[in-house]
Amino acid sequence: MKAMIRTLCLAAAALLTAPCGAAPVRTDNVEAELVARDLALAPGRSAVVGLRLKHDPQWHTYWINPGDSGMPTTLQWKLPPGTRAGPIQWPAPKRIPLPPMMNHGYEGEIVLPVEITLPADWPAGQQARLAARAEWLICKDVCIPGGAELTLDMPVLAANSAPDPKWKALFDAAFAAMPGGKVPGAEATTAGGVITLKLAGVKPLAGREAYVLAGVEGLVESAAPQIIRQEGDTTVITLAVTSNLSYTEPRISGIAVGFAERALSFEGPLVGKLTAGKGMDDPAAKGVPARPAAGSAGAEDLSLVLALLFAFGGGLILNLMPCVFPILSLKVLGFARGGGTVAMRANGLSFAAGVVLSFLALAGVLIALRAAGEAVGWGFQLQSPPVVTSLALLFFALGLNLSGVFEFQSLLPQSLASATLKHPTADAFLSGVLAAVIASPCTAPFMGAALGYAVMQGPWAALAVFGALGAGMAAPYVLLAWFPAWLKRLPRPGPWLARFKQFLAFPMYATVVWLAWVLSLQVGPDSIIWLGAAMVLIGMGAWMISQAGGAVWRLGAVAAIACGLVAAWPGNEVAADPSSTRQNGWVAWAESDIGALNAAGTPVFVDFTAAWCVTCQVNKKVVLETRPVREAFAAKSVRLMRADWTRRDPAITAALNAFGRNGVPVYVLYAPGKAPVILPEILSERIIIDALKAL
Amino acid sequence: MRRLLSVFPCFLYILCLLCSAQSTAAAPPGQMAPDFSLPATDGKPVKLSDMRGKWVVLEWVNPGCPYVQKHYVSKNMQALQKESGGRGVVWLAVNSTNPSHHDYLKPAKMGEWMKAQGGAPRATLMDEFGDAGRAYSARTTPQMIVVSPEGRVVYNGAIDDRRSVSPEDIKGARNHVRAALDESLAGKPVSVASTTPYGCSVKY
Numbered sequence: 001m002k003a004m005i006r007t008l009c010l011a012a013a014a015l016l017t018a019p020c021g022a023a024p025v026r027t028d029n030v031e032a033e034l035v036a037r038d039l040a041l042a043p044g045r046s047a048v049v050g051l052r053l054k055h056d057p058q059w060h061t062y063w064i065n066p067g068d069s070g071m072p073t074t075l076q077w078k079l080p081p082g083t084r085a086g087p088i089q090w091p092a093p094k095r096i097p098l099p100p101m102m103n104h105g106y107e108g109e110i111v112l113p114v115e116i117t118l119p120a121d122w123p124a125g126q127q128a129r130l131a132a133r134a135e136w137l138i139c140k141d142v143c144i145p146g147g148a149e150l151t152l153d154m155p156v157l158a159a160n161s162a163p164d165p166k167w168k169a170l171f172d173a174a175f176a177a178m179p180g181g182k183v184p185g186a187e188a189t190t191a192g193g194v195i196t197l198k199l200a201g202v203k204p205l206a207g208r209e210a211y212v213l214a215g216v217e218g219l220v221e222s223a224a225p226q227i228i229r230q231e232g233d234t235t236v237i238t239l240a241v242t243s244n245l246s247y248t249e250p251r252i253s254g255i256a257v258g259f260a261e262r263a264l265s266f267e268g269p270l271v272g273k274l275t276a277g278k279g280m281d282d283p284a285a286k287g288v289p290a291r292p293a294a295g296s297a298g299a300e301d302l303s304l305v306l307a308l309l310f311a312f313g314g315g316l317i318l319n320l321m322p323c324v325f326p327i328l329s330l331k332v333l334g335f336a337r338g339g340g341t342v343a344m345r346a347n348g349l350s351f352a353a354g355v356v357l358s359f360l361a362l363a364g365v366l367i368a369l370r371a372a373g374e375a376v377g378w379g380f381q382l383q384s385p386p387v388v389t390s391l392a393l394l395f396f397a398l399g400l401n402l403s404g405v406f407e408f409q410s411l412l413p414q415s416l417a418s419a420t421l422k423h424p425t426a427d428a429f430l431s432g433v434l435a436a437v438i439a440s441p442c443t444a445p446f447m448g449a450a451l452g453y454a455v456m457q458g459p460w461a462a463l464a465v466f467g468a469l470g471a472g473m474a475a476p477y478v479l480l481a482w483f484p485a486w487l488k489r490l491p492r493p494g495p496w497l498a499r500f501k502q503f504l505a506f507p508m509y510a511t512v513v514w515l516a517w518v519l520s521l522q523v524g525p526d527s528i529i530w531l532g533a534a535m536v537l538i539g540m541g542a543w544m545i546s547q548a549g550g551a552v553w554r555l556g557a558v559a560a561i562a563c564g565l566v567a568a569w570p571g572n573e574v575a576a577d578p579s580s581t582r583q584n585g586w587v588a589w590a591e592s593d594i595g596a597l598n599a600a601g602t603p604v605f606v607d608f609t610a611a612w613c614v615t616c617q618v619n620k621k622v623v624l625e626t627r628p629v630r631e632a633f634a635a636k637s638v639r640l641m642r643a644d645w646t647r648r649d650p651a652i653t654a655a656l657n658a659f660g661r662n663g664v665p666v667y668v669l670y671a672p673g674k675a676p677v678i679l680p681e682i683l684s685e686r687i688i689i690d691a692l693k694a695l
Numbered sequence: 696m697r698r699l700l701s702v703f704p705c706f707l708y709i710l711c712l713l714c715s716a717q718s719t720a721a722a723p724p725g726q727m728a729p730d731f732s733l734p735a736t737d738g739k740p741v742k743l744s745d746m747r748g749k750w751v752v753l754e755w756v757n758p759g760c761p762y763v764q765k766h767y768v769s770k771n772m773q774a775l776q777k778e779s780g781g782r783g784v785v786w787l788a789v790n791s792t793n794p795s796h797h798d799y800l801k802p803a804k805m806g807e808w809m810k811a812q813g814g815a816p817r818a819t820l821m822d823e824f825g826d827a828g829r830a831y832s833a834r835t836t837p838q839m840i841v842v843s844p845e846g847r848v849v850y851n852g853a854i855d856d857r858r859s860v861s862p863e864d865i866k867g868a869r870n871h872v873r874a875a876l877d878e879s880l881a882g883k884p885v886s887v888a889s890t891t892p893y894g895c896s897v898k899y
Contacts, residue, residue: 068834069896071858098896101834142798143895145761145860218891243723243832244852246891276723276889279832650795658824 025148029056030138034130034152035111037171040161041128041154044120048171049152050111051075051088051134060105061136063093065214065254067222068101070143073112073136080128082119089113091177092255092263093213099592100280102223103139104213111170118156128154179255180262187268188252193277195220195239197252199266202235202259204228210258212237212266218246221277225596235259243279304461308468315472347428348481352474354432359470360463362436367459385522388612389531389568391437392515396535397542399508402501405539406546436470518611521646530567537564585630589643591655597639598672603695604639608656608666611646615681616665623683632689638669671695722831724851724888728842729830733789733820736806741787741818748844750784750879752872754816755828757790757836758808759798760895761860766837767812769862772854776815779876786816791828796898825899835894841875841885850875852890 024033031054041047051073053061062070077085090112093104118128135147163171185200197212204210210228214220224240253267400406480486512535519527541560544553586607594604607624609616623629633640645652645664659666659678667679669691677694679687722728728751732742743751754772757763766772776786788809792799800808802821809819822828831840831851841850855868875885 069892069894071893098899100829100899101896103896139895141796141898142759143761242891244834244891245723245889246852276725279723280829280834658826 024052024054025150027146027148028138028144029059029140030054030061030136030146032134032136032146032148032150034132034150035164035167035170036152036154037113037163037167038161039155039164040157041116041118042157042160043118043122043124045160046086046115046117048113049116049130049154050113050167050171050174051132051150052109052111052167052170053106053136054109055107055138058107059138059140060094060096060103060107061138063104063106063213064088064090065104065217065222066137067096067103067105068098070103070105070139071137071145073134075112075114076133076135078131078133079116080118080130082121083128083130084117085130086115086117089115089174089178091174092179092257095211095213097223097592100223104222109170111167111174113171113174122156124156124158126156128156130154176262178263179265180260181264183256183259183264183266185268186252186266188270190241190270190272190274193241193275195241195252195270197237197239197266198231199235199237199256199259201233202256202264203230203233204235204258205260208258210235210256212239212256213254214239214252215254215265216247216249218242218244219252219274221279223280224277225599227599241274241277243276245274245276248274304464307461307465311465311468312472312475315469316475318469318473319476343425344481346425348478350425350428351432351435351481352471352478354429354434355436355474356432356467356470358433358436359466359473363462363466367462385519385527386569388515388519388522389527389534392512392519392531393534393538393565393568395508395515396512397538399505399512400539400542402505402508404498404502406542432474435473514614515612518646521611530569534564534568537561537567585633586640586642589641589652591651594641594670598670601672602637602639603672603692604641604670605633606641606643606666606668606670608643608645608652608661608664608668610644610664613664619665619667619681619683623685623688626685629685629688632692636692636695638692669695722840722848722851724848724885726848728840728846728848729827730846731822731827731830733822733827734802735818735820736802736809738802739818741820743787743842744846746785746787746842747846750782750844750876751842752779752784752786752876753831753840753842754786754788755791755833755836755838755897756788756819757792757798757895757898758800758805759792760836762894763836765860765862766854766865767814769865770813771862771865772837773813773815775870775872778873780815780817782876782880784876788814788816788819789822789827789833790819791822791825791833792898793825794823798898825897828897828899833897835892836897837894838892838897839872841872841879843879849879849885850888852887853892853894856890858893 024031031052033052035050035052037048037050053073055061062072064072066072073088075085075088079085091106091110093106096103096105096107116130122128129151130153131149131151133147133149135145138144138146183199183202186197188195188197190196199212211226219242221240221242227238229236250270251267252270253265256264256266516528516531519531537560541557541564544557544560547553589606589608594606597604607616607620609620611617643649643652643655645656656662656664656666659668665681667681667683669677669679671677671694677691679691728743730742730744732740735741754776758767763772779786790800790805805819805821809816820827827833833840835853837854839850839852839854840848843849850871852871854872855865855870857864857868869887871887871890874887878885
């Protein structure tokens, strides 16, 4: 028994005194540990230990100059007497953009090396216990301050020991990432909130992005683009001074990346009066271009009354847009047929109700989606392939009806058919709904600012403006229904009516072609075959219905139509092919490039467009891609960018919102050194050429 | 009708000129403070230029940030707000968090939070598009800006000189806002006008 207790005690003692090397501490989103490069330390010699941080994916800690926010990692050592620890030797950090700001830090698994020197008279064989309190700030999109008490017990041997294979790779990577040399000569001057840094004897490596990072806080605007040019064998870099200037020394130091295989450190005098820079919003200095401020004139200054007036006008104009005109044709036929005065007025009001309520419902959906945090804008319903497919098939069916392939009466059993006829009011209401749905994405002139205003001002204003839009659209028909005298000016029904009806099928088919094109852009070219097949099946179904046959024909018709619908159901949206957006000199919109391009003196013209926006397509064909306009762009070396909103794109939605707009088209000209200019929604060659002249 | 149609493009052009208004750059000390009009948590718009003639403090806030919590849990910020209000200073708290960020609080909730903290700003403003934040180059929460009655920025930077999340560091720290207000109200120039702000990044 005694023997057993003794054994147990010895075992316990052995466990307690075993060199335990610290177990890693796992805390919010990071694993922290003190590690040593070598297997043992030596008295009187310096050795390398380090703080190992293993970040969870997408989380980062900070460099000595953390950038616009954040806090560098710190180590407070508790060391045995006579032991010295050097400062953290920082590997070159990663740039972590957080538009419109920039941070510098580390992700993944890293080690921050520190040189430790034991006193020469360290007793042989005695272990060294190194302890430190590590503190950091770890962030992803939120920040969590963190810290740990860490210990590392190291054996001490007389001779140099071998590297620890466990950590060799990590330390090698850390040292490789540290500056591998100094820039032969560095000096800087400053004036007017700008620092001109001259690095002598270095040149950016071909094909590499070259930049510098200041090694101190409160001096350089971290997110501002750096303008680099060559003067012989000296690289001249222009940096913006930060608007939160807190550094006052006449020296500048930091690291230069992209000039050699490894980063280089630089240090030199800073001559001149240091004054604060313009900060994040300086169009000439920052990475993201300035937008008109929220409080400035534009959508917000539009009073509600003005917005309502514009919305009403926009509604009137919507009647003429190619996507609405075919629906309009149905109503014209309805009125031309005549009927009792009361009935006609009821129909007119019912149509108006259909239009207005549909627009209100769309406004309601938009408001609800925005409240739920979705980045949606006006026209969003046509960004969805199922909606586009349904509308294409519906319009095809309506076109077939106009062409005379089938009549609506033959679709329904006799009792229901006459019921429908007895309620032309309901029919008028539904026509109104249809008109509203298809008109919505054709953002007519005026609607851009009015809708942008509406959505930003809150739910009631939005509903009022959308209601006014609907009222404007329905107004002509209500007027015609109310004053049938005017109808008398319309020609009486006759053989011409049948021909007119058949003719109106063609705008309907044209709309189907346009929707098919939109679908092909969203889902890919294969969608055309399925949509086409569905249209054939539906055509056949419609023809079968019109053959006044029995139940078999009806059944066959239903089967054909059902197959058509299933066949047409679109697959998932296909990812945009970047090469397809590079057409005719237009490149894909990249907001972060605009500032840099402007800083280099290149104006940028951005076309916010979408396939389902007819105004956009017309402007493209009739203005943007004509020879005089293209020559004018080329003469001023304008970079042409297209922001395609055919699919849902939250970045584009956000950009549109910042201009106070909620739909497309929007045309913006970014001129170097000036505020962005928004051009009208109906373009002309004159407008573009005049705007370019002003550059 | 045709005449009316031809006039529309003119209206449109004027509208677009209005839309393309200038945005002013950031606000280091010495510069004029960019004007803004932002809705408060109760929905009423608040315009900075309406405060001309008074000292104004702008406090960038985000309840989800540990550095902001340091100053609110310790009641440090609330005390500063009350003290400044008592001296006739207009205190405006600004939240520039993007609605799609998960730190975002709806205006009503933001108002409730400020009330629950016992905060006493004149108003808590919602800068959802981040335009006011960018105009002032607000990088962190908290970040503090003091504006003179003439509309000039006299202080822009951190709330105090101890960058940490622990409330114990508040007592021994130099509160830059209190110092700036003390000096300004006594007619003296602000000795420390610009510091590097510390905190979480503003969630644009």
